[in-house]
Amino acid sequence: MLERFLDRVEFSSYDDFMQNFHINVPERFNFAYDVVDEWARIAPDKKALLWTNDRGEVHQFTFADVKRESDKAASFFTQLGIKRGDMVMLIMKRRYQFWWAITALHKIGATVIPATHLLTEKDIIYRAHAADIRAIVAVGDDIVVNHILKALPECPTVKNCISIGPIVPEGWDDFNAGVEAAPPFVRPEVANENDDISLMYFTSGTTGEPKMVAHTFTYPLGHIITARYWHNLREDSLHFTLADTGWGKAVWGKYYGQWLVGANVFVYDFEKFEPVDVLHMIHRFGITSFCAPPTVFRFLIREDLTKFDLSTLKYCTIAGEALNPSVFDEWYRLTGIKLMEAFGQTETTVTVGTYPWVNPKPGSMGKKGPVYDIDLLTADGRWAEAGEQGEIVVRTHGDEKPIGLFKEYYRDPELTHEAYNNGIYHTGDVAWRDEDGYYWFIGRKDDVIKSSGYRIGPFEVESALMTHPAVVECAITGVPDEIRGQVVKATIVLSQAYKGKEGPELIKEIQNHVKRTTAPYKYPRVVEFVDELPKTISGKIRRVAIRDNAEKK
Numbered sequence: 067m068l069e070r071f072l073d074r075v076e077f078s079s080y081d082d083f084m085q086n087f088h089i090n091v092p093e094r095f096n097f098a099y100d101v102v103d104e105w106a107r108i109a110p111d112k113k114a115l116l117w118t119n120d121r122g123e124v125h126q127f128t129f130a131d132v133k134r135e136s137d138k139a140a141s142f143f144t145q146l147g148i149k150r151g152d153m154v155m156l157i158m159k160r161r162y163q164f165w166w167a168i169t170a171l172h173k174i175g176a177t178v179i180p181a182t183h184l185l186t187e188k189d190i191i192y193r194a195h196a197a198d199i200r201a202i203v204a205v206g207d208d209i210v211v212n213h214i215l216k217a218l219p220e221c222p223t224v225k226n227c228i229s230i231g232p233i234v235p236e237g238w239d240d241f242n243a244g245v246e247a248a249p250p251f252v253r254p255e256v257a258n259e260n261d262d263i264s265l266m267y268f269t270s271g272t273t274g275e276p277k278m279v280a281h282t283f284t285y286p287l288g289h290i291i292t293a294r295y296w297h298n299l300r301e302d303s304l305h306f307t308l309a310d311t312g313w314g315k316a317v318w319g320k321y322y323g324q325w326l327v328g329a330n331v332f333v334y335d336f337e338k339f340e341p342v343d344v345l346h347m348i349h350r351f352g353i354t355s356f357c358a359p360p361t362v363f364r365f366l367i368r369e370d371l372t373k374f375d376l377s378t379l380k381y382c383t384i385a386g387e388a389l390n391p392s393v394f395d396e397w398y399r400l401t402g403i404k405l406m407e408a409f410g411q412t413e414t415t416v417t418v419g420t421y422p423w424v425n426p427k428p429g430s431m432g433k434k435g436p437v438y439d440i441d442l443l444t445a446d447g448r449w450a451e452a453g454e455q456g457e458i459v460v461r462t463h464g465d466e467k468p469i470g471l472f473k474e475y476y477r478d479p480e481l482t483h484e485a486y487n488n489g490i491y492h493t494g495d496v497a498w499r500d501e502d503g504y505y506w507f508i509g510r511k512d513d514v515i516k517s518s519g520y521r522i523g524p525f526e527v528e529s530a531l532m533t534h535p536a537v538v539e540c541a542i543t544g545v546p547d548e549i550r551g552q553v554v555k556a557t558i559v560l561s562q563a564y565k566g567k568e569g570p571e572l573i574k575e576i577q578n579h580v581k582r583t584t585a586p587y588k589y590p591r592v593v594e595f596v597d598e599l600p601k602t603i604s605g606k607i608r609r610v611a612i613r614d615n616a617e618k619k
Contacts, residue, residue, distance in 0.1 A: 067105065067328055068294065071287060075294070080423040080433065083295065087436040089287050089469050096257050097264075097286040098136060098172035101326055106133035112328065116304065116351065117162045119335035120343070125162060129325075132165060139163075139170035139241075141248035143201075146226050146239065150175030150257065152200040153266070155193065157181045157214075157312065159205050160335035163230045163241060164311045167203050168321070172264060172283075175257040176200075179266050182312030183207070187216040193268055194221035197278060197476065201226040203241060206233035258283045266476060267314050269412040278476035279412045286322035288415035288470020291435055293323025296408050296419045297355055298381045301328040306347065308334075308358040314412045315386065319357050341365035345374045352378040359386035360393055361607065363405065364532075364539060367396045376401060383408065383420075387607060388507040388525040390532040391428035407431050409458070409507065411493060413485075414438070415470035417460065418505045429529060430504040431497070437468045442499055443490075452501045455508055455521060460491040496523065513609055515544035517552045522588050524609065527554060530583035531590075534576055536564040541599050541607045545592055545616055556590035557612050559599060568595045 068075045071090055077083040092100065105112055110130035118124045127135075148154060154176050158164040171178045179197060183205060190213060193199060199221070204210050206229040214227060215235060230241040258264065264283040268276040293299045297319070307319025324331050334347050344366060347353060356379060363384065382397070383406045394405050408419035409431040417440055420432035434440040441449055442456030450456035460471065467473075471491060475481045485492050496508040508514060508523030515522040524542035531540045539559040544552035556576070564572065573593045580589040600611035 067101065067326060068290065070100075070104075071290065071326070077423070080421060083421060083423065084436045087291075089290065089437070091260065091284055091287060091469065093260070094256070094258060095260055095284055095287065096172060096175075097283070097322060098169045099253075099257070101286070102129060102136065102169055103133050105129035105325065105328065109328075112301075113330040114325065115162065115165055115331050115333065117333045117335065118347075118351070119160075120337060127162070127165075132169060135166040135245070136169035136173060137251040138245045138248045139166045140173040141251040142241075142244040143170055143176070144174055144251075145244075145248060146201065146228075148174065148176055148201055148226070150254070151262070152176045153179055153197045154201045154203065155179040155181050155199050157183055157185065157202065157204040157210055158230065159183050159207075160311060160333055161205060161230055162333065162335075165321070166245070167241075173251070173257060174254060175262065175264075177263045177266055179268070180312050180314075180316065181268070182310060183210050184312075185213060187213050190214060190217035191220045192275065194224055196268075196275075197266065198223045200224065201228060203228040203230070205229075206231040208233065211235055260284050261473070263473065263476070265317070267412050269314075277478070277481060280473045280476040282473050284469055285415075285472075286317075286326065288437065288468075289318060289323030290326055291323075291419070291437060292318055292408075292410075292416050293327045293329065295421050295435075296406065296416050297323070297357060297383055298406075298422050299324060299327045299329040299355060303327070303329040303354045304332050304352060304378075305329050305355045306332040306334070306344075306353045306357070308344065308356075308362055318385075318410070318415070342369055345369060345371065345376070348376050348379050349374040354378055355381040355383070357383040357385070360384050360389045360405075361387065361539065361601070363393050363397055364390075367393065367400060368538075371400050379403065382406065385410065388431075388528075389429055390525075390529045392529070392533045394426070394428035409495075409497075409505065411495075413472040413491070413493075414460070417458070417493075427500075427502075427504050429525075430500075430506050432505065433503050434505070437470060439463070439468075440505075442497060443492075450499065452499055455496055455498045455523075457511060458493040458495045458497050458505070460493070462489050462491065464489075513543070515542070515552050515554055517544070517547070517554065518550045518587070520587055522554060526584060527556070527580065527588050527590065530580045530588070531556060531558070531576065533583060534579045536560055536567075536572065536576065539599055539607075541609055541612055542590065543609050543612050543616070545613075547591075553591040554588060555592040555594065555616070557594050557596055557599065559597065560595055 073088045106129040114129045115127040228239045263280045265281045267279045309315035406420040410416045417438045418431045420426045439461040444456045527542040545555045547553040600608040
């Protein structure tokens with residue numbers, strides 16, 4: 067399959083990869099037809115999706131199954147009047163119907179808006195108005211259904227609400243019944259042009275309303291690097307990415323690139339995350355590769371891994387937040403597997419990564435890849451030298467955007483221009499690059515702490531804190547200070563052995579530990595102990611929520 071889109075698939079070294087990797091983009095590329103249906107044609111019995119849930123149900127779907135079910139779903143959506151260019155929001159958790167729905171919507175040229183089940187009535191109203199959402203496909207859970215029902219009176223563009231069950235409110239369409247009753251699907255003569263919007267995410271920044279990140283139909287091809295050269299997948303891989311379908315990480319790790327490679331995607335559908343369940347899944351199903359945020363690995367290394375057979379697991383990747391070297395070292399000690407980090411955004415695919423030919427440096431995001439021309443731009447407008455901090459930017463050449471870079475912030479030309487102008491896309495993230503070309507994450511431009519003239523990145527202090535036995539999790543933020551402008555604050559979740567020992571002595575011990583481990587000026591002058599840190603559903607620590615809570619106090 068990859069040979070259809072790449073000049074070469076195999077590379078002997080990082081230099082070979084950088085010099086000779088090239089994506090060939092077909093005219094009117096459509097992932098559903100050119101990848102899913104093509105696999106169903108040439109290898110109908112090939113395993114595509116292995117789904118299980120926390121109630122013990124298990125289903126192994128083939129590519130023939132995915133084609134059949136997505137065809138029926140496409141016919142059902144067409145009957146409802148959904149057509150090319152219509153905006154359809156999917157609030158589907160990890161139900162396997164998500165894969166039928168997203169593939170079906172690609173087939174009719176509609177725009178898919180994946181969304182988390184945590185959306186409130188207000189969130190749904192905002193999204194419906196901002197994007198003129200035409201239909202909502204959702205899990206039939208009490209909370210989700212009630213939020214949608216409360217929002218609908220203020221969402222005049224929404225013509226259809228579709229439930230995958232178990233609750234199907236009056237006036238809604240039943241997805242499962244509708245799909246089964248649908249007539250044979252007739253493929254449209256033209257489903258899309260390459261530059262049409264196929265996928266859109268609402269992504270929250272530190273200020274203002276969520277941005278609408280619009281991707282074109284060629285976006286999936288950018289995830290060839292994600293799956294083949296970062297996750298290191300092959301056709302016989304069983305890959306497990308821990309992500310809800312409402313977040314960008316789902317199409318990064320459970321859909322586009324994995325099926326381009328021909329790997330079997332593993333999905334565990336659960337209501338409450340328990341770290342030990344991940345180990346059970348690897349043990350029971352023979353997972354070969356696993357991807358999750360570093361937070362998940364922090365929990366895993368505290369479990370008794372000797373109780374599980376992890377021998378099938380060969381490759382582990384991390385993203386979503388910076389990795390603390392102490393977690394890398396402990397996971398490697400316990401499993402013999404090195405954690406391969408990468409960096410990207412909702413607006414991009416993998417831009418910097420630890421590829422198979424790149425030996426990981428614990429804590430580094432890796433090296434730049436062949437698709438994006440990455441560099442670091444200093445605060446005074448220079449290209450950063452080795453060792454200097456700068457904003458991560460993507461240089462584009464002429465009107466030619468790299469495959470995978472977003473098209474625009476939908477309906478917001480001003481914000482689009484602010485982020486992408488004069489041939490440069492500004493990520494808003496700060497890093498430094500060492501002499502070997504490895505990139506090291508500092509933090510969001512908004513998160514970098516400026517104290518007494520020093521610029522302090524949260525990650526470097528968090529890495530030092532994580533080496534203290536009292537610290538299970540932590541987040542570093544800046545708090546206002548009359549003398550220094552800002553001072554470093556540590557919000558810490560204590561390990562079980564240190565619970566009940568919160569007090570001046572432990573605070574002093576932790577502060578001294580940081581002074582010994584990193585530059586003394588970085589130590590946290592303010593320390594707060596909490597039971598848990600605020601996070602997104604994908605496991606990322608929300609520093610903005612910590613700052614907001616501090617301001618309220």
